[in-house]
Amino acid sequence: MLEMERDSDSKSRVQSSNSPSSSSNNNNGNVQRSKSFAFRAPQENFTIQDFELGKIYGVGSYSKVVRAKKKDTGIVYALKIMDKKFITKENKTAYVKLERIVLDQLDHPGIVRLFFTFQDNYSLYMALESCEGGELFDQITRKGRLSEDEARFYAAEVVDALEYIHSMGLIHRDIKPENLLFTADGHIKIADFGSVKPMQDSCITVLPNAASDDKACTFVGTAAYVPPEVLNSSPATFGNDLWALGCTLYQMLSGTSPFKDASEWLIFQRIIARDLRFPDYFSEEARDLIDHLLDIDPSRRPGAGRGGYAVLKNHPFFEGVDWKNLRGETPPKLVLEPMAQSSDNDHDHDPGSPFNPTHIGDSSMTQNDGNVGVSSSAESTSHITRLASIDSFDSKWQQFLDPGESVVMISMVKKLQKLTSKKVQLILTNRPKLIYVDPSKLMVKGNIIWSDNTDDLSVQVTSPSHFKICTPKKVRSFEDVKQRAWQWKKAIESLQNQ
Numbered sequence: 001m002l003e004m005e006r007d008s009d010s011k012s013r014v015q016s017s018n019s020p021s022s023s024s025n026n027n028n029g030n031v032q033r034s035k036s037f038a039f040r041a042p043q044e045n046f047t048i049q050d051f052e053l054g055k056i057y058g059v060g061s062y063s064k065v066v067r068a069k070k071k072d073t074g075i076v077y078a079l080k081i082m083d084k085k086f087i088t089k090e091n092k093t094a095y096v097k098l099e100r101i102v103l104d105q106l107d108h109p110g111i112v113r114l115f116f117t118f119q120d121n122y123s124l125y126m127a128l129e130s131c132e133g134g135e136l137f138d139q140i141t142r143k144g145r146l147s148e149d150e151a152r153f154y155a156a157e158v159v160d161a162l163e164y165i166h167s168m169g170l171i172h173r174d175i176k177p178e179n180l181l182f183t184a185d186g187h188i189k190i191a192d193f194g195s196v197k198p199m200q201d202s203c204i205t206v207l208p209n210a211a212s213d214d215k216a217c218t219f220v221g222t223a224a225y226v227p228p229e230v231l232n233s234s235p236a237t238f239g240n241d242l243w244a245l246g247c248t249l250y251q252m253l254s255g256t257s258p259f260k261d262a263s264e265w266l267i268f269q270r271i272i273a274r275d276l277r278f279p280d281y282f283s284e285e286a287r288d289l290i291d292h293l294l295d296i297d298p299s300r301r302p303g304a305g306r307g308g309y310a311v312l313k314n315h316p317f318f319e320g321v322d323w324k325n326l327r328g329e330t331p332p333k334l335v336l337e338p339m340a341q342s343s344d345n346d347h348d349h350d351p352g353s354p355f356n357p358t359h360i361g362d363s364s365m366t367q368n369d370g371n372v373g374v375s376s377s378a379e380s381t382s383h384i385t386r387l388a389s390i391d392s393f394d395s396k397w398q399q400f401l402d403p404g405e406s407v408v409m410i411s412m413v414k415k416l417q418k419l420t421s422k423k424v425q426l427i428l429t430n431r432p433k434l435i436y437v438d439p440s441k442l443m444v445k446g447n448i449i450w451s452d453n454t455d456d457l458s459v460q461v462t463s464p465s466h467f468k469i470c471t472p473k474k475v476r477s478f479e480d481v482k483q484r485a486w487q488w489k490k491a492i493e494s495l496q497n498q
Contacts, residue, residue: 041104041127046118048125051079058178060194062086067130077115080126087124098206099193100126102170105204109327110161112181112191131189133182133334136252137398140177142335144404145255148283150332154180155249156321157188162245163309165190166238169202173236175244176225177251186331197236223264223442224257224399228272229298239298242312246293246301253286254279255403258294264442267399285317396442397427405429409491411484412439415446416466416477426478426488432495434469448476452496459489 054067057078068079087096103114103126113129136154140146146154158180165172173195181191198204227243230236250258258277259270269275274296278287292315295301303312313323322329397410409428414421415436424436424445434448448469451457460468467485469476469492480488 039104041114041116044116044118047120062090062092065128068127076130077127078112078130080128082124084122084124095194096124099196101206102193102196102198102204106165106168108161108164110157110164110189112189128191129189131181131191132184133186134337135178136180136182136188137177138337139182139335140252140255141404141406142337146252148253148286151249151252151286152318152321153329153332154188154252155245156318156323157326158190158245158248159303159309159312160323160326161188161190162241162303166241168204169199170204171197171199171236171238172241173197174222175241175248176222177248180248182334186334187327223267223396224259226271227298228274228296231268231272237298237304239301239304242293242301242303243298246290249286249293250290253282260399262444285315289315289317397425397437399442400427400435400437400444401429402431405431405433408432408495409488411480411482414479414481416479421479428491428495430495434492446476454496457492457496459492461485461489
């Protein structure tokens with residue numbers, strides 16, 4: 001089984017930088033590596049039963065992040081739970097170890113902190129700082145778009161943290177609103193270092209078995225925020241994160257990403273062509289900063305070129321920002337999730353999205369397919385919308401939404417035809433809109449014409465897992481293997497009756 005720290009002595013010290021082996025590495029321009037390492041965040045002998053599990057914060061390809069309260073201390077963590085079997089099968093071991101080691105060595109108020117790790121036969125666990133304010137993505141969604149003052153404050157805090165990350169010789173490679181989290185009082189922290197890349201002159205000590213074997217030009221990250229040089233297979237630089245910062249600032253101010261399109265391929269074409277259009281309400285300062293951050297040449301982006309971060313911080317958009325006291329400033333007021341209760345209640349989680357403790361201690365934790373739905377007792381539209389708000393975790397489905405639009409229900413289903421069946425992602429939004437998407441090509445394969453009239457749009461349930469969506473011109477048959485046919489019927493009819 002995968003061991004997170006078997007190959008290192010957690011109580012030993014990092015080899016001296018003036019040792020022969022270290023000097024040799026530094027002279028060759030390689031990332032500093034050591035066979036021994038003193039972990040600041042220890043590996044503990046805890047078990048999952050030592051924690052009370054709450055709502056799911058996020059879901060990835062081989063992990064879930066769950067709100068977890070330590071039973072004996074009452075301290076709340078964001079517990080990242082990683083499936084060992086999947087990590088080993090997909091050759092992600094080096095990435096996981098690198099994330100753990102990098103987080104252990106980073107120390108900045110704008111970066112999520114790692115407190116400790118533990119493991120069992122099936123899972124690895126990282127206890128991270130719990131950011132109770134949620135994702136920046138959720139704030140953009142709830143507000144439609146942010147004011148320029150709000151965007152300036154948040155962008156400044158991201159710039160401050162990125163300057164530190166880059167000074168350590170690291171590229172984050174996945175800066176986006178979903179990975180920018182709020183503390184309870186509204187300050188930004190950068191999370192998710194699963195794609196991090198140490199540069200040759202990195203200050204981070206990397207264990208030999210924790211160095212990712214990909215090259216710096218390897219495609220990682222999220223389609224809408226990937227810079228053109230990565231799409232053209234050029235080596236990654238600090239400018240990659242600054243491009244993503246420009247995309248994020250654009251999304252804060254407009255409510256949508258600058259290169260949004262109907263498919264991942266079309267997004268890439270727009271990025272390569274730099275098909276960039278600014279809304280009229282952007283100020284000249286905001287437009288100028290974004291325009292420079294989204295420069296095709298990464299060396300010309302503010303923060304990456306001559307003058308470094310001083311050029312970025314001195315841009316007119318940031319006029320009035322007190323860079324020395326960012327964390328001491330009063331942040332903008334957060335908009336809470338509708339019907340949200342006090343976070344003091346550890347069971348304050350979406351009733352449609354509790355973490356299932358039975359997934360712990362067995363090998364059944366599988367890759368997320370975006371399944372989010374309504375409970376059978378959900379009768380009101382507001383309740384359904386609230387349940388679906390947790391689907392911001394997987395950003396690949398967000399490209400099919402308009403600004404301010406939210407998912408009501410989504411799941412992977414089989415679209416049944418006479419002789420064949422095909423997996424599709426069925427998505428119902430509050431617009432209302434009902435579409436199904438090819439999950440491999442990320443293309444809309446069908447748009448079911450909406451109607452509040454049940455004569456023009458109706459749902460027939462033939463079994464707990466089978467249902468038909470009927471329109472005057474076409475009847476589409478679906479199979480939901482998780483037996484939510486009645487939930488789909490209730491969700492659609494609730495929107496028709498609102």
